[in-house]
Amino acid sequence: MARGNNLHHLPLQGILIVVLTLLVHGGKLSPDYYSSTCPQALSIVKKEVIAAIKKETRIGASLLRLHFHDCFVNGCDGSVLLDDNSTFTGEKTARPNNGSLRGFDAVDHIKTKLEKACPGIVSCADILAIAARDSTVYLGGPSWVVRLGRRDSLTANKTAANTFIPAPTLNLSALKSNFAVQGLSFKDLVALSGSHTIGFARCISFRSHIYNDTNIDSSFASSLKKKCPVSGKDNVLQGLDLQTALNFDNDYYQNLLIKKGLLHSDQQLYNGNAADSLVRNYVLHPSSFFEDFAKSMINMGNISPLTGKKGEIRLNCRKAN
Template sequence: MSRVINTMAFLKFSALLWCILVLIASLSHVEGSTRVELSTGYYYHTCPEAAQIVEDGVLLAVKSDTRMGASLLRLHFHDCFVNGCDGSVLLDDNATFTGEKTAFPNSGSLRGFEVVDLIKAKLEEACPGIVSCADILALASQYAVYHLGGPSWEVKLGRRDSLTANRTAANVFLPSPASNITTLTSNFAVQGLSFKDMVALSGAHTIGFARCTAFRSRIYNDVDINPPFKQYLQSICPRVGNDSVLQGMDLKTPSHFDNLYYKNLLVKKGLLHSDQEIYNSNKADPIVRKFSRSLTKFYKSFAKAMIKMGDISHLTGTQGEVRLHCRKAN
C-alpha cells in the first residue's frame, strides 16, 4: 500500500515539476520576445533604403554647414549618455516632463534637431513607422564622421525610442568642459566604457566648434596651456562679453576628422579644460601619444568605441516605441 502511495506522490511531484518547467520556458520565451539583438541588417526587409536616406540627409546638411557634422555626432553622444541610446535627447518639453535639451551641458549648444526632423520625414514617406529616431542618430553620427574624412564602422540597428526624457540625469552624467580626469573616467565608466574608450571618444573634438563660455575658465585660470595660444584666445574671448564667439576645437582643421586634436594636446593647446586633462601627466598620456602618431590606430579605436557606445542601454523588441515624430511620443 505504501509503495502505491509513494508511486502516486512521485507521479504528482513529476507532473508539478513538469508544469513548472513548462511555465519557466514559456516565461523565458515571452521575455526573450521583448529583447531583440541589434544587427547591421535590421531594416534589410522593412526599410532597405533607410541608410541611404539618412546618409543623403547628413550630406545635404554638412554641405550647407560643415559644423553640422560635429553637431550630429554630439547629439548621439548626449543621447547615449543619458539612460542609453534611446532618442530621449530629441524630445521637447511637455506637460509631464522637462526634456534634456535645457540641461546645463545641452542648453544653447546642441544643434541638428531640424536635420533629424527632415531625415525622419523622408523615412516616414518611404517606410512609415519603421525606423526609430535613436537609430537615425546612430547612423547620422557615422555618416557625419565618414564624410568629414574619418573612419567608417558597421552601425548596429534595431533600437526603439523612449517615451520620456531625463533632464536630471543629463545634468549628472554628461561630461562638462570643466571636468577633470577623475570625473571623465567616472562618467565613461558608468556607461560601461573603458579608459581607452574615453580617450578615443574624446577625439571627437577633432571636429566642431565651442563657444567662449565653454573655454573662458580655462584661458583665464589654467596653467597647463600654451602661452601664445592663451593670449590669442583671450583676445577673442574677454573675461566679460562675447559669449557667442566660436573657436574650432581643433585649431587647424575643425571640419576634418583627423588626429590633430591629440597633437594639440601634446603642446598644451587643448581648447577645453577637459581636453587637456587627458594629457596632463596621467595614464592617458601614452594613449594620447599613440593616437597622435598613428591616424590608423586612432580611427580603429574610435570606431570600436563608437560601436560600444551605441550599445548603451538601448530599447528593443516591445520596449519603448518607434516615434512618428522625433520631438514627441506617439
C-alpha cells in the same frame, strides 16, 4: 495621445514584418535590422546627412554630438530629441545642451524622408546612430558597422542630462568615472574625446581653462582671451581643433602635445598621466586612432538601448506618439 507601440499605423503586412523582425533579432541590435522592413533606410540617412553637411559643414559635428549626448542620458533612446511638454522638461535645456546642441532640424528632415519611404519603422535613436557614423565618414573619419534596432523613449530626463553628460571642466579622474558609469573603458574615453577634432566650442566652455589653468600654452591662451573676455561674449565660437575643425583627423591629439587643448577636459588627456601614452600613440599612428574611435562608437551605441517591446517608434522625433 496613445503612447504604446504604433503597429496600428501599419497595414497587416507591415505588422507581420515588424513581428518577424523582432523574432529574428531577439530584441538585440543588428546591422541588418532594417534589411527587410526598410532596406533603403541607410541610403536615405546617408543622402540626407551629406546634403545637410554640404549646406552647413558644422552640422556634421552637431549630429555626432547629438548621438553622444543621447547615449549618455538613460542610454541611446532618442530622448535628447524630445521637446518639453506638460508632463516633463526635456533635455534640450539642460546645462550641457542649452544654446549649444544643434542639428534637430536635420534630424527632422531625415525622419520625414524615412516616414515617406517606410512609415513607422525606423526609430529616431537609430537615425542618430547612423547619422553620427555618416557624418564622421563624410568629414574624413573612419567608418563602422552601425548596429540597429533601438526604439525610442517616451520621456526625457533633464536631471540626468545635467548629471551624466561630461562637463568641460572635469579632471581626468572625474572623466574616467563618468565614462565608467556608462560601461565605457579608459581607452573609450580617450578615443571618443577625439571627436573634438571637429566642431566648435563656446567661450563659456573654455573661459575657465584659458584664464585659470597653467597647463596651457601662454601664447595660445593670450590669443583666445582676445576673443573670449573674462565676462561677456559667452557664445563666441572657437574650433575645438585649431587647424582643421571641419575635417576629421588626428590634429586634436597633436594640439594636446603642445598644450593647446581648447577645453580643460581636453588637456586633461595629456597632463602627465595615464592617458599620455594613448595620446602619443594616436599622434604617431592616425590609423590606430581611427580604429579605436570606430570600436568605441560601437561601444557607446550599445549603451542601454530600448529593444523588443520597450519604448516605441516615434513618428515625430520631437514628441511621443
